[in-house]
Every structure is written in C-alpha cells, then in structure tokens.
Amino acid sequence: MMKTEPLADQEMVKQALGDEYDELAMPPNAEVPKDHPLWQAILKNLREVYDPEIPVNVFELGLIYRVIMKEGKDGAVDVDVKMTLTSPACPVAQEMPGMVQAAILPVAGIGDVDVEIIWEPTWDPSMMAETAKLQLNMFM
Secondary structure (H helix, E strand, O other): OOOOOOOOOHHHHHHHHHHHHHHHOOOOOOEOOOOOOOHHHHHHHHOOOEOOOOOOEOOOOOOEEEEEEEEOHHHOEEEEEEEOOOOOOOOOOOOHHHHHHHHHOOOOOEEEEEEEEOOOOOOOHHHOOHHHHHHHOOOO
16 A cells, blocks of 8 residues: 655644634544543544554544443443554554554543454545545545
C-alpha cells in the first residue's frame, strides 16, 4: 500500500473550519456515546492515534465503528471499542488495537478497555469524516 500525502494538516483544517470543525470531524457511521462525561477526553486521545500510511487520525478516518461505555468495578468506566482497518493487509494490524487501548486507558475514570478489530462493514473512504476528506483532498 502506498503512503498517502496530506493536502492540509489537521491544524490547517481546524483554522479553516473554525466552529464547524467538531461537527465535520464526526465520521458519519461512528456509534459513540457523545453525551457520556468521559467521551470528550477519550475522543481527544483517539485523535492522537494515526494510521501510519494515512496522515489522518483513526477516528476521523472512520476506523472506529463503535464505542460502548459501561459501569465497571469500583465506579470506573469500562470501554469496548469495535474498529476496523483500511485493509486486512495493514502493516500495523497487530499493533493498532494496542495503540487505541493505550490512548484510552490514561483517561481518568477508565477501567478496562477492550479493542476488537472487525471487518464488517468493510471500510471505504465514504466512512471518513469531512475533515479527513479535506486533509486528503478527497471529495465525494
């Protein structure tokens, strides 16, 4: 797989979109607990995890399909993540779940974090947030 070069970096897109950035940074198919008090901290950390071949974070790429948060032991919140990869041949397929887990675990109040790679539905570029498409100069 060939490495994709960005047209714009995340900061350029944030400056260009201003107040609309957060809304356009949400992938259309992501099932996430937007109203949970810990979600914003988790999202901030997920935006620091990048696919090594595509210069966009895994959340805005649309690789995070579902995040479920539930009460765990001692008042902590357990997190279950279902995600995919851009391709089964992704060179970091073995490491990506650990990268996502390592991004979520430091959030205060988090207990267990389980990250599972799933292949249905198959990822395609239409699953990317508008911000990711802007960074990669992809318009659909």
